[in-house]
Amino acid sequence: MQFIENRTFDEIKVGESAELTRTLKPADIELFAVMSGDVNPAHVDQEYAHSDMFHKVIAHGMWGGALISAVLGTELPGPGTIYLNQNLKFLQAVGLGDTVTIRVTVTEKNAKHNHVTLDCLCTNQKGETVIEGEALVVAPTAKVRRPRVVLPEVHLHERGSRFEKLISATSSLAAVPTAVVHPCDAASLKGAIEAGEKGIIVPVLVGPRAKIEAAAQDGGCDLSGVEIIDVPHSHAAAEQAVALARAGKVNMLMKGKIHTDELLRPALDKATGLRTERRMSHIFALDVPTYPKLLLISDAAINTFPDLPAKRDIVQNAIDLAKALGIDLPKVALLSAVETVTSNLPSTVDAAALCKMADRGQITGGLLDGPLAFDNAISKAAADAKGIVSDVAGKADILIVPDLESGNMIAKQLIYLAGADAGGVVLGARVPIVLTSRADGVLSRIASAAMAQIFAHSTNTGPTP
Structure with missing residues (x-):
């Protein structure tokens, strides 16, 4: 001492x-x-x-x-x-x-x-x-x-700077017609209206008109010129929004004051929903003050215990989003509790299989490694201490979690303990779905809409210029 x-x-x-x-x-x-x-x-x-x-x-x-x-x-x-x-x-x-x-x-x-x-x-x-x-x-x-007192380690971080950069990247893109599902509180309505004012979306508000107008009054939102589709309740709002997307009248969905399962239920309907051959998955985008770049985490909101084919789609969806956001070769860390393949931990076997699937071209566009523990995935020092030689360890752009529980815990810990800002989007459907938490602020909602808009244009599902 x-x-x-x-x-x-x-x-x-x-x-x-x-x-x-x-x-x-x-x-x-x-x-x-x-x-x-x-x-x-x-x-x-x-x-x-x-x-x-x-x-x-x-x-x-x-x-x-x-x-x-x-x-x-x-x-x-x-x-x-x-x-x-x-x-x-x-x-x-x-x-x-x-x-x-x-x-x-x-x-x-x-x-x-x-x-x-x-x-x-x-x-x-x-x-x-x-x-x-x-x-x-x-x-x-x-x-x-x-x-002698040991001084704390200080990390300087401009709150929201990476999200602001995402929003700025949309300046040259055409606004995407977007069904905003049940925007019946001030936060979700304000996020949609401001995303419209920034030219990210053309909001189509789907929900009970009286509740939307009351939320606009509470949030000081101007609804002049904004289309409102009046439906009686949140279930009908979700069904109507999905129908608009199937008909090609909107190219994105955006969650309002509605539970995630209630929004996704009509989207997952095999006959009338928005399914594709790809499994739908949610991707958190986190601006973590202690991490040098935007960090994507999947899946922490939709797939509870994904099997190997579902994980393949989860990985591919995350890679596709990362590439749309400008990351040429996304580094994908497949998480588990340890770094070695062991039959006692199925997530390690899945990680190894996913890496081999990437080698065989079943997953494209990214650089995969796993299994990796969380510390090795995001800390080069931790990886070096364990002698892990990897182009992904310590530099991951994407974290793929074993199941929804672990992913949700990691994301919430980064938000509430590390001060991360969070956005979210669902991919794998016919159109991207902006899916944020009810606790998210306006910036997170706008940044999530920006990610979905960028992705929509990258896959030609956005509006024709």
């Missing part, structure tokens, strides 16, 4: 010094900007910074000042120090990649009030002075020795 220990006033000698060295990283600038609220473009806007006088992104001046404070508070004098005065002169900018050494040196002691004066000097890797100044502190009189 590392300890932090101070120098009391009596122990301090004139001329003694302490220092620390730090290399400026983008995260340092971002964290300082978040903490201080200082978003001067010289620090956070690369395009502007290159046109500014320094021609590069530079640190906030007080980043160096904070490092001086760190030396005073942790090294010399250390814990118990009270800051009284600090003057600083900034001589040169510190840019990304620069390494600065902060050194404080005792120049004077005053026993009357335990005052200590220290010279403060910051130099870069070239030996050039970037900051100089002087600090006056009250030095501690009691000895302090404490375990």
Whole structure:
């Protein structure tokens, strides 16, 4: 265990010094900007910074000042120090990649009030002075020795940024006529209306008119020019929406305030539904703050205990969506509890079979590996620690779960413990179905509609330009 220990006033000698060295990283600038609220473009806007006088992104001046404070508070004098005065002169900018050494040196002691004066000097890797100044502190009189606190790992994440990128990708695409099924609450109605305003869908609202109009009033939605198909209840809304899709009058469905099974029941009808030769499956799209890219998880909402043929379709649906979203060769991790094939765990046998099916061309367009445990699928360090050599491990775009229960738990844990934003879409039907949770916000609903729109255009099921 590392300890932090101070120098009391009596122990301090004139001329003694302490220092620390730090290399400026983008995260340092971002964290300082978040903490201080200082978003001067010289620090956070690369395009502007290159046109500014320094021609590069530079640190906030007080980043160096904070490092001086760190030396005073942790090294010399250390814990118990009270800051009284600090003057600083900034001589040169510190840019990304620069390494600065902060050194404080005792120049004077005053026993009357335990005052200590220290010279403060910051130099870069070239030996050039970037900051100089002087600090006056009250030095501690009691000895302090404490375990050094381990700082938490900080992950910077712009909430919703990947979903906003998805939405931006639809700007050149024609809006897709979409039956919004029973949008009788403010959240689902607002998501549909805003998706319409962004040119993602042309909403056709299917449900009881009075309830839809009441939801519009609650959510402040303008229904001018929006088609409403008045039906008596949610069952009829689902049946009517499916009929519209079968007739080619809409090219997408979007869930409103209706249970998933109630929406999917008419879609799964063998005679009048939207079945194809492909098994329908749900795909979660998760923007996880601690993961470097959009993460797809399937199936966590429709297929309870899929057999091998169903898993083949689940995998293919997820690959098709990933490719439509611009991932050239999606990396697919087939999850289980372990990384080795064992007959005691059927999911490991299925994973091995799916990999072989991909080798034989029964699954196309993706790079499969499995079985892989969750940690190995999303963490390269975990995979390396277990000696797993794989082009998928630690870099997965898609997680295929053994069954609905495990998939739903993983997705909900990422949402509620890791702060992930979630969207969802059902593929394998004649048209994509936007399927979100009742707890999802407007951004998630719009992003889900954007995914479905992109997929519809990629498979030529969208409107004719």
